[in-house]
Amino acid sequence: MPCVADWLNNPFSIVQGIFAQHEPRSDWEKKVTEFFREKLKENNATNWVPSLNDVPLHYLKPNSLVKFRCMVQDMFDPEFYMGVYETVDPNTNTRVLHFGKYRDVAECGPQQEIDLNSSQTVTLERQTFYCVPVPGESAWVKEISFSGVVLNPEFYAYTSASQARVSPSTSYTPSRHKRSYEEDEDMELHPSKQKEQHMGNSSVGDIHGCGEPKRLETEASAGQHLTSPNCSPPLDLNFPLPGEKGPACLVKVYESWESFKVNDILEVYGILSVDPVLSIVNSEERESSALDPMECMDTAEEQRVHSPPASLVPRIHVILAQKLQHINPLLPACLNEEESKTCESLSTTSPYFVSNFMSELSPVRAELLGFLTHALLGDSLAAEYLILHLISTVYARRDVLPLGKFTVNLSGCPRNSIFTEHIYHIIQQLVPASYRLQMTIENMNRSHFIPHKDYAANRLVSGVLQLASNTSLVVDETVLEQGQLDTTGIHNVTALGNLITWQKVDYDFSYHQMEFPCNINVLITSEGRSLLPSDCQVHLQPQIIPPNMEEYMNSLLTAVLPSVLNKFRIYLSLLRLLDYSISDEVTKAVEEDFVEMRKTDPESITADDLHRTLLVARFLSLSAGQTTLSRERWLRAKQLEALRKARLQQQKCVNGNEL
Numbered sequence: 001m002p003c004v005a006d007w008l009n010n011p012f013s014i015v016q017g018i019f020a021q022h023e024p025r026s027d028w029e030k031k032v033t034e035f036f037r038e039k040l041k042e043n044n045a046t047n048w049v050p051s052l053n054d055v056p057l058h059y060l061k062p063n064s065l066v067k068f069r070c071m072v073q074d075m076f077d078p079e080f081y082m083g084v085y086e087t088v089d090p091n092t093n094t095r096v097l098h099f100g101k102y103r104d105v106a107e108c109g110p111q112q113e114i115d116l117n118s119s120q121t122v123t124l125e126r127q128t129f130y131c132v133p134v135p136g137e138s139a140w141v142k143e144i145s146f147s148g149v150v151l152n153p154e155f156y157a158y159t160s161a162s163q164a165r166v167s168p169s170t171s172y173t174p175s176r177h178k179r180s181y182e183e184d185e186d187m188e189l190h191p192s193k194q195k196e197q198h199m200g201n202s203s204v205g206d207i208h209g210c211g212e213p214k215r216l217e218t219e220a221s222a223g224q225h226l227t228s229p230n231c232s233p234p235l236d237l238n239f240p241l242p243g244e245k246g247p248a249c250l251v252k253v254y255e256s257w258e259s260f261k262v263n264d265i266l267e268v269y270g271i272l273s274v275d276p277v278l279s280i281v282n283s284e285e286r287e288s289s290a291l292d293p294m295e296c297m298d299t300a301e302e303q304r305v306h307s308p309p310a311s312l313v314p315r316i317h318v319i320l321a322q323k324l325q326h327i328n329p330l331l332p333a334c335l336n337e338e339e340s341k342t343c344e345s346l347s348t349t350s351p352y353f354v355s356n357f358m359s360e361l362s363p364v365r366a367e368l369l370g371f372l373t374h375a376l377l378g379d380s381l382a383a384e385y386l387i388l389h390l391i392s393t394v395y396a397r398r399d400v401l402p403l404g405k406f407t408v409n410l411s412g413c414p415r416n417s418i419f420t421e422h423i424y425h426i427i428q429q430l431v432p433a434s435y436r437l438q439m440t441i442e443n444m445n446r447s448h449f450i451p452h453k454d455y456a457a458n459r460l461v462s463g464v465l466q467l468a469s470n471t472s473l474v475v476d477e478t479v480l481e482q483g484q485l486d487t488t489g490i491h492n493v494t495a496l497g498n499l500i501t502w503q504k505v506d507y508d509f510s511y512h513q514m515e516f517p518c519n520i521n522v523l524i525t526s527e528g529r530s531l532l533p534s535d536c537q538v539h540l541q542p543q544i545i546p547p548n549m550e551e552y553m554n555s556l557l558t559a560v561l562p563s564v565l566n567k568f569r570i571y572l573s574l575l576r577l578l579d580y581s582i583s584d585e586v587t588k589a590v591e592e593d594f595v596e597m598r599k600t601d602p603e604s605i606t607a608d609d610l611h612r613t614l615l616v617a618r619f620l621s622l623s624a625g626q627t628t629l630s631r632e633r634w635l636r637a638k639q640l641e642a643l644r645k646a647r648l649q650q651q652k653c654v655n656g657n658e659l
Contacts, residue, residue: 007039008048011065011271011319012102019099029101033255036065036319040269049269052247053133053142057274057314066272068249068316069327070131071468072264073238074460076306083124087112100124101254102271102317104278127257128306130459132239133246134265134327134468136435138428140569144329235308240451240462241435250308250315262460263516265324265468273315278307301457326470327432328573330566354578357570361625364567371568374556375426378543381643382410385538386523388619390431391575393470394503394519402503406615407522409530412540412651415478420525422553424474427523429557430568434472437464437496441483449492452508465495465505469519470576477526493532500533536612538644539651575622582629590614590634613641 007014015032022028040046050060052068060066082100087108089095097120100106108114115121237248251268253260260266298306324333332353365387372383385408392406413420424436437443451463467473475496485493499505500522506513524530529537546552582590597605617637621629 007036008065009061010063011036012063015099015102028099029254033319036269040320046269052249052272052314052316057247057311060272060274062272062274064272065269065319066316067267067269068131068247068251069134069267069324070249070251070265071134072129072251072260072262072266073132073240073248073462073466074130075260075262076128076130076458078125078127080123080125082106082121084120084122086115086118086120088115088118089113102319104273104275104315104317124254127253129251129253129257129260129266130238130248131251131266131268132237132248132462133244134433135240135244136433136467136471137327138432138434140429141327141329141432144566235304235312237313238459238462240464240466242464248313250313251318251321252315253318253321260321260323263466263468263518265327266321267324268316268318268321270316270318270320273317274310276310278310278315298458299456301454302459305457305459325577326573327468328569330570331573331577354574357574358625360567361571364571365623367564368568368571371556371560372426375423375553376540376542377545379541381640381647382538382540384640385536385644386410387623388616389521389523389536390427390472390572391619391622392521392615393576395580397517400502402517402519404615404618405500405503405519405535406619407500407524407534407536409524409526409532409534409537410540411526411529411537413478413525413527415527417478418549418553420474420476420478422550423525424476426553426557427472427474429565430572431470431472431521432569432573433468433470434474435464435467436474436476438476438479440479441481441485441489444489444492445486446488447492448488449495450505450508453510455510460507463505465499465518465520467518467520470521472521472523475522475524475530475532477524477530477532480531497533535615536644537648539647541647575625578622578627580618580622580627580629586629586631586634589631590629593634609641613637616640 014035018031018035019028022031040049046067049065049067052060052066081103085098085100085106087096087098089112091111095115095118096109096112098106098108101124106114239248251266251270253268322333368387369380369383372386373380376382376386389406389408393404394402395404397403410423421436424434428434448461448463449465451466452461453459454461495505499518499520503519504515504517507516522534524532524534594605594610614637617629617634620637620640621627621633624633626633
């Protein structure tokens with residue numbers, strides 16, 4: 001039975017063993033997938049797999065098993081590769097079958113050549129996704145460890161404190177760690193340097209006696225530069241948000257890739273490919289295509305984007321992949337026993353997680369309400385609505401209308417104050433992914449919100465609004481000053497309004513627009529009523545004015561225990577995933593109640609009011625751990641809405657205009 005070192009450090013040996021035991025045209029590929037799936041389920045083995053999210057690339061052993069938590073930023077055209085190929089020894093005429101799956105280049109042994117005309121050759125297809133770390137992923141998602149967690153470690157879906165992160169592989173001494181990213185890119189721009197280093201360091205001989213390994217690229221659609229690579233600008237890793245760090249990867253999927261789409265969050269397990277020979281092969285092809293441009297229809301920019309240096313954009317050949325419902329490491333991937341039957345999670349989870357946590361839900365909600373009340377300067381009503389906002393999610397779509405979105409406009413925030421910045425910092429500590437968008441004239445006019453298609457490079461250029469599902473977007477309108485929006489600024493504001501209203505972003509494909517549905521929680525902080533649409537406006541009424549706002553806000557996070565903070569994180573993520581329903585009996589009672597309210601005050605009670613109150617009742621019920629609407633929660637929702645409206649009316653009378 002293979003040991004951990006075999007399947008973790010040298011997965012190719014496992015694949016080769018299974019391939020050798022089965023006929024090439026049989027189900028050997030399924031056997032490989034089943035082997036690694038079972039291995040990863042044993043004794044929290046997923047914790048032993050190094051993660052590209054945590055471990056620097058130069059510490060990872062090439063061709064070892066790695067994992068990557070990522071968002072699909074773009075998908076390239078499918079590519080063909082040699083799934084099975086045959087080599088021949090010209091001297092002895094000995095023939096050997098090899099597998100090309102999970103490889104970028106096809107290797108052959110000493111004194112061997114690939115027989116491209118062999119009847120045994122099997123050409124297959126794979127899909128390449130360009131993947132980036134989840135945009136706006138919170139630091140605590142990466143840093144969280146087993147220490148201080150109140151729940152059993154078996155509940156973890158993944159953790160950055162896994163055994164794989166403790167130290168670099170002892171079986172591999174990194175030879176690239178002294179080279180910076182700039183040097184790596186220089187090696188790509190001057191491949192002759194890399195070629196000199198690469199020559200002679202392999203025991204695989206060439207039949208021509210040159211000492212360079214005999215390899216052929218397995219991709220049939222490899223890119224080729226038409227112009228000199230020295231003229232190329234620095235490689236753009238195409239992160240949606242400014243200032244993002246982490247590796248971008250070309251993720252090559254072999255099965256069921258049609259189930260993955262742009263903006264999906266994936267966790268993939270696969271074989272890491274950072275082979276320097278990729279740069280050599282690409283360089284040689286660029287030179288040949290420059291001599292005869294008609295041989296290649298791809299533009300130089302497309303070749304550069306689709307075949308970046310492996311040292312900057314590594315390849316992962318996927319053995320197992322799963323779409324993630326969430327990225328909260330404190331939650332299991334499967335929440336109950338029924339889901340566990342169909343869930344493809346590789347982690348050990350408990351079917352009793354939900355019921356166990358629900359038993360302590362009430363004190364967690366009370367603590368969270370108190371914590372947010374202090375953060376909102378003593379305003380408990382605003383804290384109630386902030387909780388409802390943070391657990392809201394689009395649960396269905398009726399025609400074009402997204403059901404469940406709950407954008408809150410928190411008005412009354414101090415202008416040009418650090419208050420909004422600290423509120424965002426607190427939200428950042430509670431949710432797995434977030435981003436603060438400062439709505440200045442400069443940002444509106446200069447930023448690229450909408451992803452657009454670059455046809456010259458044949459790629460989707462990211463924009464700020466290309467975010468993963470369940471990301472919290474805090475729009476800071478308190479920094480908005482007088483100025484003029486240009487055409488870009490108007491388009492950005494329009495796109496932001498469409499995101500809020502319809503939960504969709506229209507990606508720009510030059511000749512047409514394509515709708516991409518999303519599920520983004522938007523919180524707008526403003527001094528008066530926001531210029532943007534919202535589902536609910538809550539005017540802040542501070543009960544305390546701290547003399548030092550920064551010191552006050554920092555003390556809030558310092559005072560809360562890590563174990564309590566983790567409970568808050570579980571609470572907010574878990575409740576978004578729960579099902580909810582309204583019985584026929586309660587539905588009838590709500591309808592009758594609405595009719596009575598219309599009779600009492602027909603002008604102030606509209607269909608929009610009913611819809612908003614039902615939303616408040618929904619999230620109010622879920623916040624208490626109830627998955628059905630009760631009369632008690634309906635009455636409480638009406639009470640909250642009455643208090644909110646009365647506050648807005650009061651502020652309107654004070655200011656003499658509408659908020």
